[in-house]
Structure formats: structure tokens, C-alpha cells
Amino acid sequence: xxxxxxxxxxxxxxxxxxxxxxxxxxxxxxxxxxxxxxxxxxxxxxxxxxxxxxxxxxxxxxxxxxxxxxxxxxxxxxxxxxxxxxxxxxxxxxxxxxxxxxxxxxxxxxxxxxxxxxxxxxxxxxxxxxxxxxxxxxxxxxxxxxxxxxxxxxxxxxxxxxxxxxxxxxxxxxxxxxxxxxxxxxxxxxxxxxxxxxxxxxxxxxxxxxxxxxxxxxxxxxxxxxxxxxxxxxxxxxxxxxxxxxxxxxxxxxxxxxxxxxxxxxxxxxxxxxxxxxxxxxxxxxxxxxxxxxxxxxxxxxxxxxxxxxxxxxxxxxxxxxxxxxxxxxxxxxxxxxxxxxxxxxxxxxxxxxxxxxxxxxxxxxxxxxxxxxxxxxxxxxxxxxxxxxxxxxxxxxxxxxxxxxxxxxxxxxxxxxxxxxxxxxxxxxxxxxxxxxxxxxxxxxxxxxxxxxxxxxxxxxxxxxxxxxxxxxxxxxxxxxxxxxxxxxxxxxxxxxxxxxxxxx
Numbered sequence: 221x222x223x224x225x226x227x228x229x230x231x232x233x234x235x236x237x238x239x240x241x242x243x244x245x246x247x248x249x250x251x252x253x254x255x256x257x258x259x260x261x262x263x264x265x266x267x268x269x270x271x272x273x274x275x276x277x278x279x280x281x282x283x284x285x286x287x288x289x290x291x292x293x294x295x296x297x298x299x300x301x302x303x304x305x306x307x308x309x310x311x312x313x314x315x316x317x318x319x320x321x322x323x324x325x326x327x328x329x330x331x332x333x334x335x336x337x338x339x340x341x342x343x344x345x346x347x348x349x350x351x352x353x354x355x356x357x358x359x360x361x362x363x364x365x366x367x368x369x370x371x372x373x374x375x376x377x378x379x380x381x382x383x384x385x386x387x388x389x390x391x392x393x394x395x396x397x398x399x400x401x402x403x404x405x406x407x408x409x410x411x412x413x414x415x416x417x418x419x420x421x422x423x424x425x426x427x428x429x430x431x432x433x434x435x436x437x438x439x440x441x442x443x444x445x446x447x448x449x450x451x452x453x454x455x456x457x458x459x460x461x462x463x464x465x466x467x468x469x470x471x472x473x474x475x476x477x478x479x480x481x482x483x484x485x486x487x488x489x490x491x492x493x494x495x496x497x498x499x500x501x502x503x504x505x506x507x508x509x510x511x512x513x514x515x516x517x518x519x520x521x522x523x524x525x526x527x528x529x530x531x532x533x534x535x536x537x538x539x540x541x542x543x544x545x546x547x548x549x550x551x552x553x554x555x556x557x558x559x560x561x562x563x564x565x566x567x568x569x570x571x572x573x574x575x576x577x578x579x580x581x582x583x584x585x586x587x588x589x590x591x592x593x594x595x596x597x598x599x600x601x602x603x604x605x606x607x608x609x610x611x612x613x614x615x616x617x618x619x620x621x622x623x624x625x626x627x628x629x630x631x632x633x634x635x636x637x638x639x640x641x642x643x644x645x646x647x648x649x650x651x652x653x654x655x656x657x658x659x660x661x662x663x664x665x666x667x668x669x670x671x672x673x674x675x676x677x678x679x680x681x682x683x684x685x686x687x688x689x690x691x692x693x694x695x696x697x698x699x700x701x702x703x704x705x706x707x708x709x710x711x712x713x714x715x716x717x718x719x720x721x722x723x724x725x726x
Contacts, residue, residue, distance in 0.1 A: 223533055224580040225562065226265060226280070228257050229546040230572025232564040233267060235280050238533060238540075238550060238579070245565050246278050247288050253300035253326075254401075254529070255354045257576045260304060260318060260335075260602075264290070265578075268299045268323065275302070275323075277602060281582065296607045299323040299331065303355035305364070305378060319361065320382070321605070324352035328368060332381050338603035339610035341382045348372060350399070358405050363390070363413055369399035373419055375431075375439070391439055398423040402453045405431075406460045416442070416489065420451035420465055426474075428489050442489050444496045445474065445517070455530040455539070464539055466527030471541055472519040473553065474499065481509045488517070522556055525549065531577040540579065546571025 223238040233249035236242060251257055252270030259265055263285075265278045277291035305320035320341075321333045328348035332341045348368030356365045357378075364376040373396075374389040381387050400421045408415030408431075417429040417439065424447045429439040449469045456463050462475045478486045488497065500511070502518040511518055522539060529542035538559065539551045547563035564571050 222582055224262075224280075224578075224582045225531075225540060225548065226257070226259075226576075226578040226580065227529070227540075227542055227548050227562075227574050228267060228576050229564060229574055230270065232546070232566055232571055233257070233265075233278075234562065234564045235265075236548075236562045238538060243562065243565075244287055246280075249276060249278070251575045253351075254575045255301045256299075257578065258302040258304050259578055259580060262580055262582060264602075266293075266302055266304075266321075268302050271298060273298050275299070275605075291602055293602060293605050294607075295323070295605060296331075297325060299325055301352055301355045303357055303364070304335070305357045305361040307361075320378070322355050322357075322364065324348075324355060324366070326351045328352055328370070330355075330366065330381075333605050334382075334610075335602060338605050340606045340608060341610055342384075342387060343609055344381075344387060347374070353399065353401055354403060356403070356405065358415075359408060359411065359413060362411070365403065365405065365417070367400040367403050367419065371396040371398055371400060371421065371423075373400055373403065373417075375413070393419075393429065393439060395427055395441060395444075396421040396423050396425065398450075401451060404454050404456045404463070406456060407458070416460075418454055418456065418463055420454045422450040424448065424450055426451060426454065426463075426465055442495075446496065446498050447472075448500075452528055453530045455532045457532055457536045458534060459536060461536070464522065464530055464532065466530050466541065468526050470524040471522040471527050471530065471539070471551075472499065472501070473522055474517070474519055478512070478517060479508055480512045484509075486512060520556070522551055522553070523549065523558075528573045529575070529577045531579045533579065534581055540577055542574025542577050544573040546574060548574060548577065 222240060225234075225236045225238055227234055227236075228249065228251040230252055231250050233246040233251065235244050235246065246265075246267075249267055250270040251267055253268070256268040257265060260277075263279055263281045265280050267276045267278065268274075269276055273295040275293040275295060276289045277293065278287075279285050279290045301322075301324045303322045304318040305322065306318045318335055321335050323331045323333075324347070325331075328346060328350055330342070330344040330347035330352065332343075333339065334341055347366060348370050349372075350369035352366050352368045354367045357363070358365060362378055364378055364381065365373065366376065367373045371394060373393040375391040375393075376387065377390050380390075396419065398421050400419055403417060403419040406416040406418075412433060414432045414434070417431055418426060419429070420426045426445040426447070428442045428445075430436060430442050431439050447465070447467070449467045451465050452467045454463055454465050460476070462473055464471055464473055466472075474488075476488050478488050480486050488495075496515065498516045499519050500516055502520050506518050508518055523541055525541055525543040526545075527541055528544055531540040531542075532538070533540070537553055539553050541549045541551055543549070545563075546566075547561060549561050550559040551557070552559055
């Protein structure tokens, strides 16, 4: 298992890896705004182009991957942020195209397309009063969260976005006083709105909300963390143990279970009351207990880089820091030391800041392994995105595209008997050539006793003799019926000719 690292800057987009030196740059790719790229499955990357009403589609995985543009999707206007809503039905686990594509503009407009058909379902003109800074789909696509430069965060219900002409947000959060630059949602193993929402803003605060609708009737503000500098980005530990916030003065690690003494731990996200905690940089000799009594939390500094984007690895030990120079540094969270540095194959002066980071877990190539089939799957084309809103009168079909169903492979070490059956079935498939289908007929003991062991080639079973007689009788009946039909045909034909000649003479 490896993790694919995809990051874009103002002028380039790079596809690399956390644990290998592989790296490639995508051509004709520029992304001026943050969060302007998204993955479709694990094969295709969508990038909103800077100063162009266009989305470039790149194939980054599979046998047909390449650096050039796979498709270009024209848009009604230039968009900033992109997000896809996956198919949440269990039977569509192998779907190629997601259900919806969401895009935003600098004026706060929100577009919603159905990807399989290209229909434009919704254009929300005033989703935010200013530019939308991030779009995120949560809870298996049932809800969508947007943040904007108007200091507001909105939680939408996906069904409202696709069914109503003027959808309204489910909840609106307006505790921040300046632009909300980034947010993250904790892992929620539920089909309803739940988990915790973490937001960062230029007002130098990070706020944590509880989204559990079973307890509260609306998102509840749990804790507010103040920092000495504006915040640009945030990422969560996969196990929800800590979060990492970054800005112009570096990246800090904020543990949610804060040690305040010997065997004493404080839960910073407690729902007892709305707390306000001041975050300061940890200094040698500081005592957490004394600082905590004064409403302060000492945080460890990961790096001094001027940070624009953050991402955490799958196991939580590596932190990817995207800076204003257009490079990504992989940091070890515990030792706070850089592991590797990845930058675009261009001069740093022209790359610009890192605008988006995507970490995608990928399987190691198994084409040379025992179970690798080596098949080349045919690609698909995303339909052109419509520029006119689709009419909602009456019912309409919801389209989605799926791959061909493939039989799952059985590993020899898991079930050797099943593996032998699988190999035999595959061999039998290749052996059935032409119209001849060979089968193996198992004989019973009584049938085997009737065979002549001295001359098995000439031995016959009584059942075979009976079947042969029946077949001969059937052939005889068919032959007699054919002769009768032939005689009747000849007689009718002669009568027809005689009548024809008589009518001709008259």
C-alpha cells in the first residue's frame, strides 16, 4: 500500500508518491484558486483552470495514464472550487462516474451537475455573499458543506440541491468574523449528520462544532482556539487524536487530549460549556498545568514554513506541508524532521503557492503477481457539462455509469481448494473452442459394471441402446413426414402449372 500525492500550484500540477521517488508533471495545468481540483475515483483528476471557463481532465492511474489532457470540459464561467458527490448505493461500489459535480465561482455562485448525463441541475446564485473557499461532501454524499470569504459556513442537504429550484441551507454558521479559509470534518460512522466540524479563519481562530443531531437541534460550538496569526489551512489526524493548523508563521500540532500533569488529561473538545483557549508556542520549561489554568494551551511547532495547504497520511505519522514557494515537504510528526521534499519541475519563482493537496491510497502494482490479470480496462468519457438548467417538470432518470463486473480472484493461501476450482474453470473456458462443448459425465457403479473391461471401446450401456432406438424411430417419423410433404408439394405445383397454362390459352 502506497499513497499517491497530488498537489497543484498556480502554474503546475504534480503527481508523486509519499514512499517512492516516482514523480510526473501534468501538462497545460494551472490552478489559481485553492481547492480547485478533485479526484474521480482513483483514475481521473479534475482541475479547474485559472482564468478560463474550463475543467481539464487527466488520467493519472491505469494502463492509459498520461501527462497530457484527457478531456476538456467547457463551463459557463470560470470556477474556483471543485467537489464530487459519490454514489452512495451499495450496489454501485464499482461505479466509474460519481453522481454529482459541484463547482463554485468568485461571486459565491454554486453549480451542481449530474456527471453521467452532464445535466445542470442547480445554479444557486447567492450561496455565499463572497467567494466560496471550499466544498466538501460528507456522510456518503448526503450532505454538502461550503465555506466562504463572507465568514459563513453552510451545511446543505444534497437532495435539496438537486430537487429544489432555490435550495436553502440546512444550517448556517456565522461565528467567524473574517473569511473562513479551510475546514475539516471528523470521521463519522453514521448515516445521519454527526461528527465534529473544525474551521479556521483569517480572524486567527479555530472553532470546533458538534454536528450530532441526536443530541443537539443544530450544530453546537464546543471550543474556540485563538492563535497569534491568521490561519490558512487545517488537517485532521485519521484517528481524530489531533489536528494540524498552518499559516504564515508555520504549522502547529493541537492534541485534542491535552496532558496537564501526571496521569491527567484534559479533553479540549468537551461539550460541557463553550470554552475559549489561547494557543501559544511551546517553550522549554513550560508547565502545561499552569498554562491550562490560565486558559492557554502550549502547542508543538512542526515547521516554520509559510503554509498554504496541509494533508495527513493514512497512518497519521507523516504530514504533507504545502508552502508559498510551490513545494511540498513531507514531515515526520513525532520527530518534526523533514522526510522528503517534492517540488514541481519548474523554477520556484514561477510555480506560485500550493493551492491543493490530495493524498490517495493506492495498491502496489500486482501485474507480475500470481493473481494479476493484466487486462486493460477501456476508459470512459465524461459528457459535456450543460450550460442551461435542466427542466424539473415531472420525473426524470438518474444516470450513472458502472464498470463490467469481474469475478473476484482467490489467493492460493486463503483457500487452496477454491483456487484449484478457479484454475480448472479458467482452463475449461479456454478449452471450449468452436461449437464443440465437452463435458465430463460421471458414471454410477451399476453403469460401470455393465462395461466390458476387456474391450471398453466396443462396450455399450443398455441405456445407450434405448436412446439409440428412440432416436432412430424419431428420424424415421421425420423422414416419412418429409416424403408426404414433398409429394403434396409436387401435386399442388402440377395443378398450379396446369391452371396457369389454361388461363394463358383463353
